[in-house]
Amino acid sequence: MKGISSKSKFLLWLLCLSVSISLTSETTVHAFSGQVIQRGAVGDDVIELQARLQNIGFFNGKIDGVYGWGTYWALRNFQKDFGLPVDGLAGLKTRTKLVNASNFNGKFVHEQIAKGNDFTYYGNVPIEKQVKPKKKTNAGGAAKAPAKQAAKGGGAKTTPTATAANVPGGYSQNDIQLMANAVYGEARGEPYIGQVAVAAVILNRIESPSFPNTISGVIFEPRAFTAVADGQIWLTPNEGAKEAVIDAINGWDPTGEAQYYFNPDTATSGWIWGRPQIKKIGKHIFCK
Template sequence: MTRKKLWVGGLALILALVLTSVAYGALGDRLLSKGSNGPEVTELQKRLAQLGYPVGSLDGKFGSQTQTAVRKFQQDHGLKVDGLAGTATITELKRLTSESTTASGKLVGSKNVDINLLARCVSAEARGEPYKGQVAVAAVILNRIKDPAFPNTVADIIYQPRAFSSVDDGQINLPPTASAIKAAQEAANGSDPSQGALFFFNPAKTKNKYIWSRPQILQIGNHIFTR
């Protein structure tokens, strides 16, 4: 075989591997099971957590907590309960977490917002805050969708590493309060008491220099809202 043929053959193989890695960059259809790891597992964990199934840290490692979450998801949705994320499980998970098809969604600009997930975050982050403050917290998340510095879906914003303490401590998985649901819907309808804020924090609970350095807009309840 000539060098030219070897070079062409090698190039074709590299291209095939690159295309394969791109195809599986998000949640693909290959079987995921205990011991699997990588970006597909991270996406699996994120979607399970989005639906309220605790998976622990979104670390891309299919461990016992992720397996338990998969089994519970399968049980709740009439699937074979084997703890394996196969084609049927992944297809159903995609269907329920697709922001473009969710029945509970609300169109904001060109994005369809998962109201339930937004409400869960509001409930976890602003429980006990004035209703206006809860709407403002929801608005902050929606404001980030419009900003190119942030991810462009509610799920990716909420599950961005270290973005919200409620994800780290598991509070995001609790059912939302009625006021949080109402606040999420109001924000999705265009209300923004935060006046365009991209961040919020409780001054009594944070010493983070970066968040304190942001231009402050106003305070509602215990939260300061900043750009």
Template sequence: MRNRIFSKWLLIAVCFTLAFTIVTPANKAHAALRYGYQSVDVPDLQFRLKVLGYFKPAQVTTYYGMMTQDAVERFQSDYGLPADGVAGSKTWSLLKRVSVNKTELDLLARIIYAEARGESYKGQVAVGAVVMNRLASSSFPNTIKGIILQPGAFSAVDDGQFNMSPDSEAYQAAIDAVRGWDPTGNALYYFNPATATSKWIWSRPQTVQIGRHIFAK
């Protein structure tokens, strides 16, 4: 079973907005960054690498030091890019496809908490995985915000539960979903069989049931 202890450094980075943190739009173009640079883009780079488990320091900064360079090199090596430690256009493009910024992680944790609080940890990760699967599908909006706020997509958005503050477990579940844990079998939908009345959702190919939710493609 995955470690459900939410480490101190990540709780600080996620739950509190640091004075130097820059919230960067997911589609913003970034200049190439390398060792020794100081830039407002560095916190976003470090945060994304932190979510993926590459950047270990407790806080993000505006300085591109050795720990940032090492994190970039390991990310590049794992994802088949030249491991030069420079965050250029190819590295940024790939990093944005497989990671999230702080705002996106907040949104993902909120929808997990709103839709799946009270479920097992695996059930919470599963809801996050559905969002990530939709992000990879051409049939849905191409941003996490667009997916979550798509009209009628999530009942918790419609009834206001999405506005509640998520707990640390929801954040950890969001991180695990971003890192690729998908207990749903690539599902794009889920529903509660005790309350679902839509014939369409019942017609979808089902992959697994986790807690109160049936997941489907």
């Protein structure tokens, strides 16, 4: 039996190479298009960007395909943590790093958006547990907001629900939920006023030019909150944490406009001790 000629070997090598390239292209074509994704962009690339960032805990907003400030700060925090240039632009290097670090079930995400469902896409949580069917609306087209008890001791108590319909200032349901997660993770052992105080600090930072101007931007700013660093922000908050957030949004600031706080029993940073102190609430000292 004659051996394979050099020409045949070369042709066989070319065939294998072309198949390899074809398979590689097929596995990567579904991860973003070739465009640089930046603030103001809309569409499928932004949906994938938001979903992947949420999958690994950087984005807590609504996956809606609109690149706003929440997506911008989430991407910057991702870039910083993964050693990339921090510019809020999802170029090739950033997209490649994100694809390697996250999971994206495009069919699930696009299906939920098409159905109008309220959903999330966090990692390590079964996706079937992250979907809430679209809320029914009344005749006027707006979701019915539950009544809140007007005064303590008057009539049967109804549990207030944090919704965009009954909170001022245009805060979204995602904003309320994220703040409740932060309050619960940071201060669930504190008295109620101490939980309101933590929520107030978050809001005070949004109003300051020294901090990001969104809820997610403030909470996920690197090294800003212990609960983010140790993962306790993903604990399920109780109703008390949600009520504390609503009270803070409605104007209750027991801290005296503090932008920082710390536990003197556990603080290791000398810097925080140098901040002008306002008052102590529970175990936390609140500072300017």
